[in-house]
């Protein structure tokens with residue numbers, strides 16, 4: 568029997584009773600700003616605790632790096648090649664990613680609210696967004712909408728509730744209001760803007776659901792898009808490259824793009840032949856491939872589309 572995975576976490580218990588709030592980073596091993604943001608939260612709560620001033624109604628659990636084996640590989644996945652965000656709820660006696668998924672799922676079920684922090688990793692660059700599934704329970708959906716708006720990133724994005732294997736699908740099945748966030752990527756190490764926005768965003772949401780007092784507004788939110796179609800929310804399959812080659816983006820994250828609008832070119836490195844790539848949808852450019860080398864079929868771009 569394989570060993571159970573113990574997630575490394577810190578829990579802060581407030582003076583007053585209240586909900587259990589879970590925040591995770593590092594579900595993918597090549598996403599580092601969530602780790603820094605969660606450490607900044609840990610330092611803040613530790614400092615307040617030392618001053619005897621942890622005014623909190625409830626308890627917060629912080630997990631900076633869920634997928635430790637993937638992190639040590641500097642890759643999205645651990646050595647078994649399974650994407651943790653497609654493997655939940657996992658198995659207690661499976662491969663390393665299945666066991667990590669099992670431990671994460673147990674923790675999510677113990678929570679009353681949940682935020683999962685991501686980035687585009689080493690391959691993609693993503694427009695800053697707070698996302699949620701369009702939950703069938705209107706009370707949970709309302710919580711998720713308020714949490715996503717309070718996080719205060721430019722895009723608030725509700726998508727199909729029918730995606731499985733993710734941290735958010737475990738939360739959906741356990742009726743735990745949950746959001747995920749995306750910001751930048753490229754394994755850039757230290758994007759201070761992403762780290763600060765995540766730190767501030769988490770405090771905003773903790774305040775929104777009543778755990779702490781923290782003045783906040785939703786002044787950075789520019790777009791609210793809800794798309795219940797089953798294709799929505801699955802970023803790694805959209806606008807596949809027509810050929811092997813080098814991708815040159817000709818659009819920027821956050822641009823409004825029309826169906827048929829050019830968003831880039833893929834260039835064959837040997838012949839120099841160029842293939843123009845055009846948007847299949849009208850909406851906001853949400854994701855762009857950041858790694859230039861691309862294989863036929865790899866995703867180049869994704870759009871947040873108002874159906």
Ligand SMILES: [Zn+2]
Pocket residue numbers: 594595598685686688
């Ligand atoms: Zn991720």
